[in-house]
Amino acid sequence: MIKHFHITVTGVVQGVGFRPFVYRVAKNLGLKGSVSNTATGVKIHIEGPKERIDKFLESLEQKPPPLAKVENIIAKELELAGFETFEIISSDDKNEKVTSVSPDVTLCEACLNEMRDPSNRRYRYPFINCTDCGPRYTITKTVPYDRPNTSMAKFEMCPDCKKEYEDPMNRRYHAQPISCWNCGPKLSLLNNSGNILECDDPIKESAKRLKNGEIVAVKGLGGFHLMCNACDENSVQLLRERKRRPSKPLAIMVKGVKEAKILADFSEIEKEWLTSKERPIVLLKKREGSNLAPSVAPNIDRIGVMLPYTPLHELLFDYIDFPLVATSANLSDEPIIRDSKELIEKLGSVVDAVLDHDRDIVNACDDSVMQVAGSQPLWLRVARGIAPLTFSLKKPIERKIVAVGANQKSTIALGFSDRIVLSPHIGDLNTIEAMDYFERTINTFKNFYDFTPDTIVHDKHPGYETTKWAKEQNSKSKDLGILEVQHHYAHALGVMAEYGLYDEQVVAFCWDGTGYGDDGTIWGGEVMLADAKGFERIATISPFKLIGADRAVKEPRRVALSLLFEIFTLEEILALSLPTVKAFSSSEIKMLYKAWERGINSPKTSSMGRLFDAISSLCGICQRSGFEGESGMLIEAAATVPDAKPYSFNIEDGEIKWQNMVCEIVKNPDQETVASRFLATLIEIVFVIASKYPDKPLLFAGGVFQNRTLIEKILARCKKDGRKFYFPSKVSPNDGAVALGQVWYGINQYII
Numbered sequence: 001m002i003k004h005f006h007i008t009v010t011g012v013v014q015g016v017g018f019r020p021f022v023y024r025v026a027k028n029l030g031l032k033g034s035v036s037n038t039a040t041g042v043k044i045h046i047e048g049p050k051e052r053i054d055k056f057l058e059s060l061e062q063k064p065p066p067l068a069k070v071e072n073i074i075a076k077e078l079e080l081a082g083f084e085t086f087e088i089i090s091s092d093d094k095n096e097k098v099t100s101v102s103p104d105v106t107l108c109e110a111c112l113n114e115m116r117d118p119s120n121r122r123y124r125y126p127f128i129n130c131t132d133c134g135p136r137y138t139i140t141k142t143v144p145y146d147r148p149n150t151s152m153a154k155f156e157m158c159p160d161c162k163k164e165y166e167d168p169m170n171r172r173y174h175a176q177p178i179s180c181w182n183c184g185p186k187l188s189l190l191n192n193s194g195n196i197l198e199c200d201d202p203i204k205e206s207a208k209r210l211k212n213g214e215i216v217a218v219k220g221l222g223g224f225h226l227m228c229n230a231c232d233e234n235s236v237q238l239l240r241e242r243k244r245r246p247s248k249p250l251a252i253m254v255k256g257v258k259e260a261k262i263l264a265d266f267s268e269i270e271k272e273w274l275t276s277k278e279r280p281i282v283l284l285k286k287r288e289g290s291n292l293a294p295s296v297a298p299n300i301d302r303i304g305v306m307l308p309y310t311p312l313h314e315l316l317f318d319y320i321d322f323p324l325v326a327t328s329a330n331l332s333d334e335p336i337i338r339d340s341k342e343l344i345e346k347l348g349s350v351v352d353a354v355l356d357h358d359r360d361i362v363n364a365c366d367d368s369v370m371q372v373a374g375s376q377p378l379w380l381r382v383a384r385g386i387a388p389l390t391f392s393l394k395k396p397i398e399r400k401i402v403a404v405g406a407n408q409k410s411t412i413a414l415g416f417s418d419r420i421v422l423s424p425h426i427g428d429l430n431t432i433e434a435m436d437y438f439e440r441t442i443n444t445f446k447n448f449y450d451f452t453p454d455t456i457v458h459d460k461h462p463g464y465e466t467t468k469w470a471k472e473q474n475s476k477s478k479d480l481g482i483l484e485v486q487h488h489y490a491h492a493l494g495v496m497a498e499y500g501l502y503d504e505q506v507v508a509f510c511w512d513g514t515g516y517g518d519d520g521t522i523w524g525g526e527v528m529l530a531d532a533k534g535f536e537r538i539a540t541i542s543p544f545k546l547i548g549a550d551r552a553v554k555e556p557r558r559v560a561l562s563l564l565f566e567i568f569t570l571e572e573i574l575a576l577s578l579p580t581v582k583a584f585s586s587s588e589i590k591m592l593y594k595a596w597e598r599g600i601n602s603p604k605t606s607s608m609g610r611l612f613d614a615i616s617s618l619c620g621i622c623q624r625s626g627f628e629g630e631s632g633m634l635i636e637a638a639a640t641v642p643d644a645k646p647y648s649f650n651i652e653d654g655e656i657k658w659q660n661m662v663c664e665i666v667k668n669p670d671q672e673t674v675a676s677r678f679l680a681t682l683i684e685i686v687f688v689i690a691s692k693y694p695d696k697p698l699l700f701a702g703g704v705f706q707n708r709t710l711i712e713k714i715l716a717r718c719k720k721d722g723r724k725f726y727f728p729s730k731v732s733p734n735d736g737a738v739a740l741g742q743v744w745y746g747i748n749q750y751i752i
Contacts, residue, residue, distance in 0.1 A: 003050045004033075004078045009060060010041035010418075011071035012100045012390070014145040017131030018042055018068050019088050020173040025059045032083035036090065037144040039450075047083045067105055067132060067277070071392050072418075088168055100390040100421070101137050101145070101448055104221045104365065106279040106309035108133035110171065115311055121160065126203065126312040127184050127359065131175045133277075137388060137424070138222045138363050139177060142447045147176045151360040158183035177359075185359035187312075192351050194344040203312070206355045207319030214352035215239050217329050217343055221310060222365025222384050222424075223336030224329035224343055226351065227253075231322045233293040239325060240295060242350040244332065247626030249297035251281045251304040251367065253326040255317040260305050263290045263323060270372050278385030279309035280368035283708075296325065301637040304369060309385070312355075328366055333430040335437040338364045363444055364437065365424050373712045379732040380706055381409070387424035388445075389730060391497060391740075393747065399481075401746040402442065402453040404466040405739035406487065408628075409732070410434075412442055413739040414451060415747045420497060421445065422731065422740050429465040438466070455481040457742040459490065461516035485745045487515030488526045489535045491701035491733075493741030495726050496532055502748065505531040506726065507538075507693045509686060512702035512734070513553070513609030513628070522546070524607025525656065527689055529696070532748040539689055541611060542655040545602040547592050556613035556631050557583040557623040558592070563614050563662050565596045578669060579620030608682075608704045611658060618665050619674035629703065635675045636709050644676035646684040656685055679710050686714055690723065697724040703734040 009018070014037050022035040022044060031048035046053055057075065064070050107115075111128045114120045122128045129135070139150045147153055157165060161180055164172040172178050179185065189202035199205040206216050210227060213235045217224045226243065228235040230252045240246060254260045257271060264284035266274065274282045281304040286297070297303045306326065308314045316324075328336045329343055329351075337343045338361035340354050369381040382389065393415075401415035410426040423441050427434055445451060458470035467484075474482040485493070492508035495501075508528040517523035518537075525541030545562045546552040552559050560580040564573050570593050574586055581589065596602055609632070616622040616631035621638055625631060647661035661681060665674050690698055698718060705711050711727065718725040731737040 001050050002048060002080060003053055004045070004047040004080045005053060005075045006078050007044040007046060007057070007060075007076075008041060008074045009044065009070060009072070010100075012067070012069040012102050013042045014102065014143065016067035016102055017065040017171075017173070017175075020131070020168045020170075021065045021068075022060070023086060023088055023168040025056055026086040029056055031056060032086050034083070034087050034089050036088070037146070039143060045081065045083065047081060065132070067102065069100070069390075071100075071390070088174075100419075101140055101143060101388050103278070103385050103387055104136050104138050105133045105385065106277050107311050107314065108277075111311070112314065115314070122180055124315060125181055125184070126187060126310075126315055127177070127179055127357070128311045129175060129177050130171045131173065132171070134175070134177050135221050135359075138361050138365050138384075139359070140448070141362055143449070145176060150176050151362050152177050152179070155179055155184055155359075185357045187355065187357050190340060190344070190354040190356055192344065192348045192353065194340065194348075194354075197353065202355055203315050204319055206353065207316055209353050210320060210324065213238075215242070215350065217347065217351045217354045218312070218316070219340070219356050219361075220313070222361060222363070222367075223338045224340075224354075225253075225326040226329045226347070227324045227326055229322050230296055230325045231291045231293055233295060236293040236295045236325060239327075239350070243327075247298055247630070249300055249302075249304060250325045250327045251306060251369075252292070252296060252323045253306050253308060253313065254323045256307060259323065260284070260307070261287075263287055263292050264303055264305055267372065269375055273370060273372065273377065274305065274307060278368060279307055280370045280385060281306045283369070283371035283380075292323065299637075300633050302371075302633075306367065312357075331433075333428050334433040335427050336364050336366050363441075366427070371708055373708045374715060376711070376715060376727065377729055378706065378708065378711060379728070379730070379736075380734065381425045382411075382422075382730075382732055382736055383424040387422060389422040391420040391422070391500075393418045393420065394500070394502065397747055397750055399455050399746070399750050400451060400453050401455045401457060401743055402451075403457040403739040403742035403746065404442075404470055405742065406459055406490075406735040407461070407464040407466060409735040410438060410466065411736050411739045412438070412445065413743040414445055414449065414453075415743040416449065416451060420740065420743055420747070421449075425736055435465055435469075438469075453480065455483065455746055457483045457485060457746040459516065459738065459742070460484045460486050460518075483746055483749065485742050486518055486535075487738065488512070488523055488702065489528065489530060490738045490741035490745065492528060492530045492535065492699055493532065493744045494731060494737035495699050495701050495728050495741075497740045497744035498728055498730050498737075499726050501726070502532055505529060505696060506699040507690060507696045508535070508699040508701065509705075510702045511608035511704035513607055514605070517606070522603055522605035522607060524605060524609055524702075525611065526606070529693070530699075532744060537654070539651060539654050539656055541606040541608055542657050542659075543604040543606045544610075545596055545599070546605050546610065547596050547602050549601050549603055552610070553613075554625050555623070556617040556625060559610050560614040560617035561589065561592060562596055562602070563618075563658070564666075565593060567659055567662060576666065578618065578666060579623070580617045583617065583623040608702070612704065615665065615674060615678050618662070619669040619671045621671055621675065629706070632704065632707050635678065636707050638671050638675035639679050639709055640672050641676035644673070644680045646681040647677050649681060649685060651685075651688065679707070679713070682710060683713050683717065687717060687721075697726060699726040701728065701733050701737070705733040
């Protein structure tokens with residue numbers, strides 16, 4: 001029986017070699033018809049014997065190309081059309097745009113081998129790529145993902161490249177960034193004034209400068225890296241001084257796994273992520289005795305390591321035999337820089353040279369950052385190689401929803417048709433440049449999908465730039481619906497969205513640094529009974545005051561002093577031989593006591609993140625924080641006591657009382673003991689509360705759950721007790737998933 005089916009395939013199916021894959025399968029099975037990209041995915045007409053069409057469908061579902069992510073296959077039988085052959089036809093972009101935009105992908109093995117082959121016409125070509133690798137999101141202006149819609153449009157293909165591009169049996173068939181030495185982008189080396197430096201090989205000259213201790217900005221897929229010799233303490237210190245980044249850890253790039261092993265210890269799972277096609281920065285255990293410069297990651301037992309992910313990076317390592325610092329090129333609180341002109345303007349005083357090229361970066365995109373907790377991937381930043389992320393809905397929605405996220409680690413999310421799309425990491429929105437990047441990202445995704453929102457979802461915090469932006473848009477158009485979601489509830493919702501929880505109620509532990517509470521105070525140590533429609537706050541950290549408000553966030557000693565003020569008299573505190581007390585003069589303590597007592601610039605908080613700060617100060621681990629989350633990292637590094645016993649605590653009227661714990665710490669402020677027992681206490685708090693809801697799954701969200709030791713032990717206990725749990729494995733537990741939670745809330749307001 002000859003049949004004719006119209007097949008629609010949705011998901012990440014463009015720019016991943018899906019059409020030539022379909023072509024080859026159809027040809028091998030002797031089927032006739034056509035395949036084309038559309039704004040909704042891929043459209044196939046297939047005609048032939050029914051049993052062969054069944055095999056064809058089986059291949060689509062079970063054996064797609066390596067970069068493809070098939071979400072849905074819909075086949076509809078039509079009348080016979082009498083196709084005479086099978087062909088690939090041009091894209092149809094008239095329909096609503098819902099196809100997923102593919103993330104950028106690291107250089108594949110086949111292209112790497114060609115680049116190393118002296119007989120290949122792309123030998124040592126720094127922009128080699130094929131349908132299985134190379135830039136995607138960062139060069140795309142809109143969908144369908146065709147060359148005219150990318151920044152490669154200005155490079156006219158030479159006859160050899162065009163022949164490959166038009167051959168369905170070739171690995172580079174419709175590889176949109178296809179190019180070669182004759183027709184592709186060109187490298188150039190600039191000085192820090194923006195003038196071209198004449199040299200035979202810009203890569204070789206850059207390597208020479210790195211060897212000589214210079215700082216070189218290198219253009220990657222989504223922006224520039226600032227690079228220097230990671231084993232040269234003078235170079236690393238110079239970079240820190242010039243960039244004004246005193247202590248925050250710096251990521252490093254190494255040539256390969258062999259070189260990574262010299263600097264770090266890692267498991268097989270960590271190795272798999274290190275070498276994966278996504279190539280994130282992976283946080284690994286520092287190896288003692290390596291020659292890595294101490295100031296790469298001072299006082300922390302972990303380093304962020306990544307392998308080369310572009311041909312340019314691979315070629316650079318041909319000339320050097322040392323690891324490179326590879327940190328994002330940006331000013332503090334500003335987004336990663338994507339063109340050399342802006343880099344020279346802002347960082348000309350930081351760099352000595354710039355390795356540039358003329359393939360424009362349309363969409364900036366930072367490196368992804370992750371670590372492994374047991375076997376669980378724990379994402380700190382979801383960006384290059386991972387995002388944009390797409391999540392399918394159980395049924396289409398009629399609304400078009402945009403969620404604008406939080407103020408830190410900002411992302412945006414769109415909800416429309418049968419999907420959610422989460423943007424890559426945008427960053428902290430503390431500057432005009434960052435807000436420009438935020439708006440540019442919104443416009444990027446509106447262009448991708450011809451998307452005009454009818455609903456905006458935002459955080460409740462009235463001071464967030466995203467809240468202000470949402471309300472401004474609402475004031476411009478009264479037809480634009482607006483919803484607000486409490487910050488910590490949005491954290492829980494983000495995990496619910498990842499797992500598709502529409503109805504299930506969970507016990508959600510939402511622990512982070514800050515968030516605007518429903519009572520107008522600063523929340524951050526919340527436990528909620530929650531589902532997709534609403535929540536009940538069932539427990540929280542007993543509130544304490546932040547002396548100096550925002551200043552306390554940067555000075556853990558102030559938070560610790562506030563806890564001491566709650567428990568002891570001023571005279572008793574002044575008599576204590578405690579690291580926190582020693583961090584102040586007696587006159588400072590007396591002055592701060594008056595501010596605390598009168599509530600002057602001392603707002604209340606229930607923040608678990610600030611409790612981490614306080615504990616780190618009490619035992620002398622950290623008195624002033626050089627970057628967000630430093631106290632948590634240092635506590636994790638110090639928690640070396642096996643089977644540490646929890647401190648005393650009690651829960652009264654929904655408040656988790658920390659006072660007894662602080663009294664015990666004051667008696668013995670040994671750093672390793674305090675760090676280990678504090679984490680043990682948090683784990684015990686989780687399971688004491690969980691025991692009251694034995695039939696409810698547990699959910700964990702918020703930046704505190706980036707603590708590897710904490711989450712390893714909690715998840716191990718869940719598995720041991722047979723307790724069902726939800727922990728984010730595709731998105732970050734931090735504020736990067738707040739937009740996902742917000743859009744999930746919006747969607748569930750309109751799903752019956």
